[in-house]
Amino acid sequence: MTATNHALTGALIGLWSGKPLVAVPAALLSHFLLDMIPHFGPRMSVVQWLRTQRFRWMLAADFLGCVTVVILLFVHKPSHWLLACFTAFIATSPDLISYPFFKRAQQDDDAERFNWYTKFASRIQWFERPPGAIVELAWLIGASVLLWQFLR
Numbered sequence: 248m249t250a251t252n253h254a255l256t257g258a259l260i261g262l263w264s265g266k267p268l269v270a271v272p273a274a275l276l277s278h279f280l281l282d283m284i285p286h287f288g289p290r291m292s293v294v295q296w297l298r299t300q301r302f303r304w305m306l307a308a309d310f311l312g313c314v315t316v317v318i319l320l321f322v323h324k325p326s327h328w329l330l331a332c333f334t335a336f337i338a339t340s341p342d343l344i345s346y347p348f349f350k351r352a353q354q355d356d357d358a359e360r361f362n363w364y365t366k367f368a369s370r371i372q373w374f375e376r377p378p379g380a381i382v383e384l385a386w387l388i389g390a391s392v393l394l395w396q397f398l399r
């Protein structure tokens with residue numbers, strides 16, 4: 248799923264639980280559970296998609312979404328907000344492992360076979376297609392509404 252959806256979910260886990268020993272592993276687990284839910288993916292191959300300008304714009308927007316979550320937590324400071332910032336990061340972080348794949352994919356059509364994590368990730372993300380954007384949007388709205396309950 249998008250990094251923003253991972254970050255929102257991680258933040259909610261931190262706010263809900265308030266207990267680092269529970270929230271941190273749960274946030275990490277949430278990444279893989281969320282990726283198993285059908286979600287957005289390009290029509291083309293992943294390697295081709297990573298070379299497009301559209302992907303870069305989406306990445307930038309997604310980064311801004313994550314920053315917004317952290318800023319909202321910082322400004323409103325609900326209880327356990329610092330834990331929530333950390334679990335937001337933990338929930339998003341597995342995608343950082345894909346950065347070398349992103350770099351390699353710019354040149355190499357067969358980049359996927361060099362990256363064990365990307366192989367694993369593409370296996371659990373069994374449904375990544377354009378209509379999955381609806382799921383992403385629904386998750387974004389639902390999680391934002393829940394987050395807002397903590398911020399008011």
Ligand SMILES: [Zn+2]
Pocket residue numbers: 248278282341342368
């Ligand atoms: Zn992922």
